[in-house]
């Protein structure tokens with residue numbers, strides 16, 4: 001089979017690989033139908049993810065058809081149409097039973113990281129019963145690819161950790177696919193002000209279309225503009241969706257008394273925490289990796305049309321064009337790209 005592989009050059013390449021087979025009785029093998037590229041894949045290519053070895057098949061998102069199942073898989077059979085979660089969950093270790101599948105003792109984020117991933121014609125998915133979901137009928141398959149990672153990450157690490165309440169004020173810093181998915185799912189909790197702060201003017205426009213009440217360019221005036229919108233108080237929830245020191249600084253400047261900072265950005269270097277200015281403000285700072293515990297709920301919301309993230313799917317490629325898909329996604333601002341879909 002053909003597979004997209006991480007190589008020492010920092011450039012992704014397509015290689016011929018043997019088709020995966022069932023290794024453990026809880027495995028499934030899925031014939032891929034759709035996949036996508038995540039910002040995390042770009043981090044791996046840059047060498048930022050030391051735990052990912054050269055030669056690894058990348059990808060932790062996608063949909064497909066079950067091609068083979070191990071003897072102990074009970075919830076899926078050959079021919080089932082499925083969504084592959086970016087988080088593998090054994091469902092039985094201490095962490096899984098506490099709802100912390102990101103730290104599963106035999107799973108977590110392994111696909112396209114410590115085992116071969118979804119940017120290939122076939123993928124082996126360990127612990128299939130805890131790590132796959134059936135496709136729903138009410139949304140396109142493309143849209144459901146976003147339930148592998150970006151939608152549950154936005155909802156769990158941003159919206160739920162951010163403790164958004166009806167009538168509250170929310171600022172999202174970072175307009176990438178996950179930040180835009182926060183814009184969509186935050187509205188399930190009816191905040192009064194939903195402020196998107198990002199550099200990319202195209203993404204500010206998309207955020208507005210998705211229901212952001214205010215859109216602010218990231219820069220020196222951002223604090224002043226948010227304070228004007230909030231009577232000088234700041235926002236009840238500020239969601240960090242960029243993962244750089246400057247955006248985490250901005251979170252600390254914007255959070256209101258009694259507020260919450262929810263971090264979902266992937267930080268590659270240390271940041272300053274200004275506790276001398278924050279200790280008395282009764283705030284909460286939440287960090288987490290996606291546990292994919294909300295995937296079933298989000299699929300129901302997609303199925304019913306309650307959330308509609310279709311506009312985030314900006315580009316489509318065939319798997320033979322995946323190198324073009326990588327260059328488009330790597331220069332997303334230039335191409336007005338948000339999420340790219342790759343069809344097998």
Ligand SMILES: [Zn+2]
Nearest residue numbers: 090093096104
């Ligand atoms: Zn587990």
